[in-house]
Amino acid sequence: MAIFSGKKASDFSIDPFTDLLFNGLLTFTFLLLIALLLLNPPAKSGIIDPKAEFMITASWPDNDPNDIDTWVEGPGNKTVWFKHTQDGLMHLDRDDRGLANDMQLIDGREVINPLNQEIVTIRGRPAGEFTVNIHYYRSTNGREVPVTVYLAEVNPKLKVLHYATTTLRREGEEKTAVRFTILPNGKVSEVNTLQRSLVKGGKL
Template identity: 45%
Template sequence: MRRSRRASREPEVDPFYDMLFNMLIAFVFCFIVALLAMNPQKTKAGDVPAKAEYIVTLSWPDNDPNDLDAWVQGPNGDVVWFRQREAGLLHLDRDDRGVSNDTIVVDGRRIVNPINQEVVTLRGIAPGEYVVNVHYYDGSKNQRTEPGAGGPVAATVSVVKVNPRAEVVFHGTQTLAGPGTEVTMVRFTVQADGGATNINTMPKALVKRI
């Protein structure tokens, strides 16, 4: 009976194998730590590259069918607009054409994005004066048939300094009377340290010079 009970028991694990298994776990752990040490994650504020220094946003009422365009001139005289989406450090990230590009068809259903907004970013510090204008584009015949097309539109422009923290440099609204209207929303000067000064709304035409 004693022999049968001893034979039915599972064989004991050799301590040598336990030691090998523990050594393997330790080796894997040390390897992972070494990898992390060679490729440290950059968590400091200055280590993460910024995508923009300034963000200029043009918006007008939701569902408005009209097309407003942002025109931004940099210190070197180059202008960003819908046919010139990059000029130096200035980039037109979004061109909104009112009702023209706000509608898509999915599974036979018409889906409308009501938000009207254009975004221009300054992706670096280039000292000098910047001019932000809004132009009321004379849309296509199809666009003019939409209710409210061709009427006055209230345009709102905000200029936000992004780094090292978000700071509203300018926020204002002007009404554009009709197609062809151009208004200067704001002019400001970026200093070498990234700060903004000389904020004003003195008119300067940009559309006619293109």
């Protein structure tokens, strides 16, 4: 028979507040460990360098086989496109060719990446005008393609400057999706869609 030195059994009951506090501490510790693991994730291919001031994405419907190209011209006639992926502070981080090269081998199985998207980053604020054009480089089915262009200022906080969809109707067609100017003080002005050709042989 157990002896409790004269103390009552109720003296050994657990205080509900203490139990709640202990459980809260365990939860906080678990979440802290998860956060520490996420701070240093394993390296992955295709990750965009976050050190950008502006990001431009051009996307068209998933699984669409047609090849759409993005051209961006900045101050001093600096231009990026699929054959010239870096010029000054502009970088073509992702060149998408429709379904071409979208096949990946994963665990011995062929998997198709359905996403059609090109990404251009501007890693600074050079003063001058920027022109963003989309070009229907090659068609495999002869169909028109709706292309959505998204322009965002990402530093110091995300600000959407332009978001619109433009339809390219035939191979070789080129359209200006958006133009904007960075002022000497770093601010953006004069966002518009005035048409201007960048692609030799393009049709505006």
